[in-house]
Each structure stands twice: as structure tokens, then as C-alpha cells.
Amino acid sequence: MALALANKLEVKPPVKKQGALPIYSVTPFTMLDFPGQTACIVWFSGCNMRCPYCHNPQIVKGKGRGDVGQVFDFLKKRAGLLDGVVLSGGEASAYPGLPDFIKQVKKLGYAVKLDTNGLRPDIIDDFLRQGFLNYIALDYKAPSHKFKKVTGVDKYNEFTKTLDLLCAQKTVPFEVRTTVHTDLMDEDDVNAIIHDLENRGYQGRHAIQNFTHSDDRPTLGFMRKQERVLNTDALYAPPNFTLEFRNF
């Protein structure tokens, strides 16, 4: 998901009682979530993972509150004022109408960034072929032996198909992100991820994000506060890509 928090949204589409409502909300402005671009964030409802540390259970499990027409009303007004649109959630690639949605966004002149957990390599492949994307942030949740524990789904192979697709292309810049709660993953697990990225030829930035706890904001799996923070000094420093530590 994007760096901004969905509970700080300024724009909340009005609730509708009928029809498909895939949109949870829209953040009208961010300079943090799309490198080099001013952007808004569209938060899609629903997700195909169940990460215990997820800070947005209301988005993951809840129904949407707005339709795409409301988003396009907003985007038409901001055309020429914002550079890009970040597609986040939840998991935007789980929304069946996403290809048409992106086509319309591109027609308005926006650059598009997709935040994804990587479970839909078929969609990523299609989007790359069609030139839909200008930037991708891919969550590398956990190594194979921890993938189900951290994500709630046994789909590491789908994830690695997406990772390999992205590593094999040079057209669309992408970054990899890993969130760590030390009840779920330790230094060996993060090193396994770093080594795997190296073996697959990844070059770029690997953001390692320390879980942030909030007493008044329970996570999807009601994770407790970490008893210890990951020791970043114990991590392997890869020669061909950079590690970036966030919230440590």
C-alpha cells in the first residue's frame, strides 16, 4: 500500500447504496508516494492477502464507498495540476475493472504508479505490454517459508512470477518494499529476501520498513507492539542495489 495512511483522507466519496463501489477513498495530494511526481492516491477496496500487520483492515475487509465516476470527476478537475495517480489499496490489481480504469486515467494525461503485492503476474504482464505503468512499488512480504504466515495466502510462486517479470524489463522503474514486524520475521528472513533479490538480478532500491505500532489503531491481525526492532546492522549489504531503512 502507499506510504500515506488511508485514515487521513481528505476526500471521501459519499456513500452509495447500490452498484459496484470499488473505491474506498482518494487522497487528493501527495509528494511522497510517486517519486518525482505530484500525485493523488486512489485507494481500492478489497485485498487478496491478509497480512496480520496491515494498518487498513477497513479497506481490506470492507466494501467500497465510492464509484469510479466520482474518481474521474475529481481527476478531470485536477488534470494539468497533478502529474500522476497512485493506485493503492487494499490491492488495486484485484479490481477487475482496473485495465479500463487505467486507460481512462492515461487519456487524461496522468502518469500511473501501481502499488502491488505481486499476486497477479498476469495483470502486471499485460500492463507492461500495454505501456500502462510509469512506476511500480512491489511488496516483497516474506521469503518462501514465511510467505503464508506473513500474508495469509500460500502464493509465493505467483509473487515470484511478478518479481521475475519486473526484473527482466528495463522500461518501467520499480522498487521493492518489505515491512518487518519482528514477531513475524527476523534478520535471517530479511537476509533471505535480499539474497533472493540479488540472485534474480534486481537493481534498484529495497525499502525495509519498520512496523509502526499505534494503540488506537488495531491491525488486521491485532499485532502487538514489537518487543524488539530489527537489527539492521545484521543485514547483508548487496553490491548491486541499495537498502533504504524507513521508520527505524
Ligand code: SF4
Ligand atoms: S498490508 Fe497486506 S492485507 Fe493490507 S492491503 Fe497490503 S497486501 Fe493487503
